[in-house]
Amino acid sequence: MKNYELVLRRVEADLAAGRLRLGERLPGERTLAEQLAISRPSVREAVRVLEAMGVVRTATGSGPEAGAVIVAEPASPLTALLRLHLATNHLPMGDIVQTRVLLESWAAHQAATRYLSDDVEFKELVASAEGLLDRMDDPGLSPEDFHLLDAEFHVALSGLAGNVLIAAVMSSLRSAIHGYVLAAVPNLPDWDATVVGLRTEHRGILAAIRAGSADDAARLITEHIEGFYRAARLSTPS
Structure with a gap:
């Protein structure tokens, strides 16, 4: 399974369980890396892919606005990506x-x-x-x-x-x-x-x-x- 899919599954599970809501931030890079047993660079790459899919929006820095924010339910961009996958x-x-x-x-x-x-x-x-x-x-x-x-x-x-x-x-x-x-x-x-x-x-x-x-x-x-x-x-x- 690709690293972004691991992160995406985590986001989907947390949204379904109410642990995450739209507008909230993903757990920190180190936390996700430890919980998913992947490297921190892999987490960063995964978040970039999720941003391209429209699931998250990222902001740099260290203040309260920094990090990856959930901006859409995964279903819509994932469906578009899956459609492309099946078409190929x-x-x-x-x-x-x-x-x-x-x-x-x-x-x-x-x-x-x-x-x-x-x-x-x-x-x-x-x-x-x-x-x-x-x-x-x-x-x-x-x-x-x-x-x-x-x-x-x-x-x-x-x-x-x-x-x-x-x-x-x-x-x-x-x-x-x-x-x-x-x-x-x-x-x-x-x-x-x-x-x-x-x-x-x-x-x-x-x-x-x-x-x-x-x-x-x-x-x-x-x-x-x-x-x-x-x-x-x-x-x-x-």
């Missing part, structure tokens, strides 16, 4: 691939630019993405488990751009991405060779981001997405 399952794979290239190449470019800054929180998120790659190095992973982590990695990369709407759209595409990628596995001539190549390409993309090489990061992620599409003989994206 019926889109042509080529359209999904083109959308991924558009969003992820831009996100990788932005992430590489951000890495040159002194944003400690951002670099913690990069380290979390690298942790997913470490988990993908497990030789015992099934294709399904590998591609679940693969989809998680690509969503994490998109989140590095710092644009909460891009992050929300990519999260909604996660199931569709995993579905078409997993369906493509039988078309691959050599899964073992493919997975080695995918690991290498993932590391190359992240290395370009860490180096601040924005153009290289965008190019590598485009080649990575389109290359898998071709290797699986799903046709060539136009």
Whole structure:
């Protein structure tokens, strides 16, 4: 389950139980992190997604107006996001691939630019993405488990751009991405060779981001997405 979903479930449960009301503030970042067993940077990312969905409004500072305030019941924005999620399952794979290239190449470019800054929180998120790659190095992973982590990695990369709407759209595409990628596995001539190549390409993309090489990061992620599409003989994206 994605981190923002954990926070969203907590908000829904607290609203239903009367522990939260519209206009009240979410528990503090540290409290949520401890209660949900996720990191504080993950809580901050989750709150940003909830803000993009229209569930909360945030204000910076340390006074009484600071924090994340509940401004809408989760049902309405969640329904809109779910509708987008379901719609993507019926889109042509080529359209999904083109959308991924558009969003992820831009996100990788932005992430590489951000890495040159002194944003400690951002670099913690990069380290979390690298942790997913470490988990993908497990030789015992099934294709399904590998591609679940693969989809998680690509969503994490998109989140590095710092644009909460891009992050929300990519999260909604996660199931569709995993579905078409997993369906493509039988078309691959050599899964073992493919997975080695995918690991290498993932590391190359992240290395370009860490180096601040924005153009290289965008190019590598485009080649990575389109290359898998071709290797699986799903046709060539136009």
